[in-house]
Amino acid sequence: MNAISKLIARTPGRGLVLLAIFFAVLAALPPFLDRYLLSVMFLIFWFATVSQAWNVMMGFCGQLSLGHALYVGLGGYVAALLYVGFGVPVIVGVFPAMLVAVAFGAAIGFLSFRFGIEGVYFALLTIAFAEVTRIGFDNWPLMGGAAGLFIPVRAGGGGEWWNLRGGPVLFYYVGLLLMAIALVVCSLLRFSRLGYAWLAVREDPEAARALGINVFRAKMSAIMISSAMTAVAGSVYAFYQNNLFPSQAFDISRSIELILAPIVGGLGTLIGPILGAFILTPLGQGLIAATEAIVGKAVPGANLVFYGIALMAIIWFAPAGVWPWLKKKLAIPEERS
Amino acid sequence: MPLTFYLEVLLQGVLTGLVYGLMALGLSVIFGVVRVVNFAHGEFAVLGMYAAFVLFTAFRIDPFLAMLPIAALFFVLGYGLQRALINPFVGRPEHEQFILLVGVAIILVNGCLIVFGPEARHPNLPYAFDSFQVGPMILDKVRVYAAIAAILVSAALFAFFRFTTTGTAIRACADNLVGAAVVGLDVKRLYALTFGLGLACVGAAGSLMVTLADATPMIGPAYTFLAFTIVIVGGMGSMGGALVGGLLIGVAEASATFILPPSMKSMASFALLVAILVLRPQGLLGKRA
Numbered sequence: 001m002n003a004i005s006k007l008i009a010r011t012p013g014r015g016l017v018l019l020a021i022f023f024a025v026l027a028a029l030p031p032f033l034d035r036y037l038l039s040v041m042f043l044i045f046w047f048a049t050v051s052q053a054w055n056v057m058m059g060f061c062g063q064l065s066l067g068h069a070l071y072v073g074l075g076g077y078v079a080a081l082l083y084v085g086f087g088v089p090v091i092v093g094v095f096p097a098m099l100v101a102v103a104f105g106a107a108i109g110f111l112s113f114r115f116g117i118e119g120v121y122f123a124l125l126t127i128a129f130a131e132v133t134r135i136g137f138d139n140w141p142l143m144g145g146a147a148g149l150f151i152p153v154r155a156g157g158g159g160e161w162w163n164l165r166g167g168p169v170l171f172y173y174v175g176l177l178l179m180a181i182a183l184v185v186c187s188l189l190r191f192s193r194l195g196y197a198w199l200a201v202r203e204d205p206e207a208a209r210a211l212g213i214n215v216f217r218a219k220m221s222a223i224m225i226s227s228a229m230t231a232v233a234g235s236v237y238a239f240y241q242n243n244l245f246p247s248q249a250f251d252i253s254r255s256i257e258l259i260l261a262p263i264v265g266g267l268g269t270l271i272g273p274i275l276g277a278f279i280l281t282p283l284g285q286g287l288i289a290a291t292e293a294i295v296g297k298a299v300p301g302a303n304l305v306f307y308g309i310a311l312m313a314i315i316w317f318a319p320a321g322v323w324p325w326l327k328k329k330l331a332i333p334e335e336r337s
Numbered sequence: 338m339p340l341t342f343y344l345e346v347l348l349q350g351v352l353t354g355l356v357y358g359l360m361a362l363g364l365s366v367i368f369g370v371v372r373v374v375n376f377a378h379g380e381f382a383v384l385g386m387y388a389a390f391v392l393f394t395a396f397r398i399d400p401f402l403a404m405l406p407i408a409a410l411f412f413v414l415g416y417g418l419q420r421a422l423i424n425p426f427v428g429r430p431e432h433e434q435f436i437l438l439v440g441v442a443i444i445l446v447n448g449c450l451i452v453f454g455p456e457a458r459h460p461n462l463p464y465a466f467d468s469f470q471v472g473p474m475i476l477d478k479v480r481v482y483a484a485i486a487a488i489l490v491s492a493a494l495f496a497f498f499r500f501t502t503t504g505t506a507i508r509a510c511a512d513n514l515v516g517a518a519v520v521g522l523d524v525k526r527l528y529a530l531t532f533g534l535g536l537a538c539v540g541a542a543g544s545l546m547v548t549l550a551d552a553t554p555m556i557g558p559a560y561t562f563l564a565f566t567i568v569i570v571g572g573m574g575s576m577g578g579a580l581v582g583g584l585l586i587g588v589a590e591a592s593a594t595f596i597l598p599p600s601m602k603s604m605a606s607f608a609l610l611v612a613i614l615v616l617r618p619q620g621l622l623g624k625r626a
């Protein structure tokens with residue numbers, strides 16, 4: 001609690017007020033939303049959470065991971081298998097899910113950081129691991145193989161929140177909670193000793209080493225924390241979808257989808273991932289609806305073409321992201337002085 | 338299942354590997370000179386596959402002939418792309434280049450998806466099922482042709498870099514950028530030429546690939562991954578390394594089918610990749626950075 005009160009003391013007053021209003025409005029919103037909008041909001045919260053997790057690695061520590069779908073998929077599969085196979089409640093199953101994801105993250109990190117694999121090579125290795133895991137799950141009958149793993153739906157929508165069996169309102173609040181927790185966790189991390197070590201490693205690993213920072217350990221903790229957070233989000237997503245297919249859970253395109261929001265919002269910032277999710281998800285959903293309305297049928301891929309264009313435009317015009325620009329407009333200072 | 342069976346499979350792997358090598362050669366040349374990682378490489382290969390497919394179904398142009406106009410077209414495409422889009426990103430942080438090209442890749446994949454649909458396509462070549470009898474072994478005709486074409490294109494590229502003034506100038510840029518600029522080389526133009534050549538390679542490789550495998554939009558990332566694996570195994574920026582890496586990966590995937598189901602054959606290239614990254618991160622023929 002001490003850390004939290006410190007965090008609040010540190011946050012600029014104007015920012016704190018805006019954040020409080022933001023979350024209060026979101027908490028009061030569900031009665032005014034229909035099923036579709038609730039699900040869109042869940043997706044926004046979900047992407048904001050995963051973006052926050054990815055941002056720990058890339059935004060704070062400067063390690064480009066292009067295989068975060070791996071942790072989403074692992075988190076989902078472990079929690080789902082424990083629930084379907086052994087009746088373990090999701091709220092318990094999420095911990096082994098985190099553990100498995102962390103083990104994979106640690107393996108990738110150990111392989112890479114131990115042997116000085118950086119930048120593009122590291123990014124490639126993360127893709128490689130995600131791909132191989134996908135192929136593995138495709139050929140693993142216990143996990144349902146390519147035919148998928150299905151989570152039974154309770155008749156009547158069920159009110160079992162501890163098993164994530166419920167309607168869109170339940171998922172709305174779970175998503176909101178996840179997003180808030182991720183924000184708090186990342187804020188605490190960002191201003192911790194470890195957080196400053198990450199920034200130093202991101203800016204200049206050699207200089208960081210000279211300052212006595214254990215670069216290897218800093219990178220390892222980044223990938224392990226990031227994978228754990230992603231796994232939590234992954235298990236929630238699996239229960240939201242009620243099914244898991246290796247070709248979707250571990251897909252490269254999902255890995256890429258995950259990294260858009262923090263980049264658009266602002267790499268390395270705390271609000272950027274949330275802002276990015278609030279910009280991109282409605283735009284993507286709106287574009288799907290718009291093409292359907294114009295063409296008369298769903299055009300698969302059209303929204304992704306748009307994503308591609310948005311990605312290029314952002315990196316072309318505002319490589320630092322939207323949040324740094326907006327922060328200036330809202331006159332929020334960097335930190336309380 | 339005597340020795341000849343194993344030899345046959347391995348030889349098919351060598352032939353496929355040469356085509357892989359040509360594709361990776363494009364990636365390696367671009368990285369070696371422009372120092373930009375073309376993350377849309379496999380997607381361009383898929384575009385080449387579709388180009389060859391369309392030329393064959395619409396005009397009955399054999400992919401082995403269509404390879405030439407497609408390569409020329411890809412050269413122009415690459416030249417323009419480098420000039421207009423990528424050049425401002427030369428020297429910018431790696432992740433920014435990455436994201437720019439991921440954008441290109443996403444647009445290419447989903448553009449193909451919108452235009453051609455998700456079905457697997459391949460040209461119905463009249464000689465698709467013909468084969469050559471070499472001693473006791475049987476080799477697919479298309480595979481042999483594709484490998485020969487890949488060797489010819491690679492040889493032409495090697496000769497260009499070795500014997501022409503422009504090729505020498507491009508190598509100068511790769512070796513010493515400041516020095517190249519000091520002696521008055523137009524680096525921007527040479528970069529654009531290089532990117533064009535890299536895409537020409539991948540366009541040609543795509544035309545050859547469509548005779549060996551079906552074209553689907555979603556296979557793009559897999560080919561990007563494949564090209565990266567090859568280049569890292571062979572050594573980033575090394576042209577010879579790309580071909581050696583291609584051969585190795587081709588053989589590894591082919592021999593993986595001895596023990597694994599075909600859908601898991603890319604496990605072999607993954608194992609090779611991890612081994613190389615751990616034991617010799619600069620690649621087989623690469624120099625230590």
